[in-house]
Amino acid sequence: MKTVIAVHTGTGNSLYIAKQFKNAEIHFIDEFLSGSYDLDDDIDRLGIVFPVYCWGLPYPVREFIREYLGQRDNSSLGYVFGIATCGAFPLYTLYDLSASLADVGIALSYSTSFKLPDAYLPLQKKAVSNEKAREAASLIKGDIERTVRDVENEEIRIPRRGPGWRIIRKFSSVGMKPRRNSTLSVSTKCTGCGLCSRICPMGNIQIENGKASFSDKCISCFACYHRCPENAIDYKGATGQYKGLVATSELFRPGRGIKEE
Helix, strand or coil: CCEEEEECCCCCHHHHHHHCCCCCEEEEHHHHHHCCCCCCCCCCEEEEEEECECCECCHHHHHHHHHHHHHCCCCCCCEEEEEEEECCCCCCHHHHHHHHHHHCCCCCCEEEEEECCCCCCCCCCECCCHHHHHHHHHHCHHHHHHHHHHHHCCCCECCCCCCCHHHHHHHHHHHCCCECCCCEEECCCCCCCCHHHHHCCCCCEEEECCEEEECCCECCCCHHHHHCCCCCEEECCCECCCCCCCCHHHHCCCCCCCCEC
16 A cells, blocks of 8 residues: 655654654655645555644645645545654644644544654753654654554544634644744854755745845744754754754755755
8 A cells, every 4th residue: 555644844853753654655745835746646545744833733734734635636545644743742733633634525544643852942942962862762662663553554543622722723823824033043154055945844045145044934943943054043042953863864855956146
């Protein structure tokens, strides 16, 4: 059976989880939204793996469901599973996923979440070390293996909703819309290497006059801050960089080059 996983990731935690499905084909959600990748008609299983943003779905995941899945024939999708990564707890995020899929006529068959180090700078200004990240991953190793088996066996695990979930859903969807991020700045250490441009899931960073320049589509994933090889992107009060559980090169978006102006 063919399994495709659509993953949204900034600093790599969700990609790490997706990679544990050894027989799955993995694509970034921005590939679907940009038109650079399209689901085959014969797809049997679809996974959606993503981090929790503000107790809800990240903006790209909402767009993927509404603008991509909502515009195609999904009759061949017999099994859809969702996995959320979070630094604390997902609250009603998985039910939000289920409801969003239902809005476009798709049933969520299975869902779960995993706790991994938080790289969201407003809440975690001191970056978790590589050693601590590996320790966190080792703690959930058995749970990940169980989830992979569950998906292979097409087990059913439907998320529950709780009181006030609609309010939280609205708060999340409005609060995490793309915008200009005035909390990030580029220091003189920037070499214009373009790495931040290649890993930004929103295509929000360009290289202009040999320096990174931000537009108004930031979703505060902070991948640029954590992965900059020169530590040239500043956030007030933040120290260290979270290198996560995957190599930086694995976060490069296919076909994303450096635009010099």
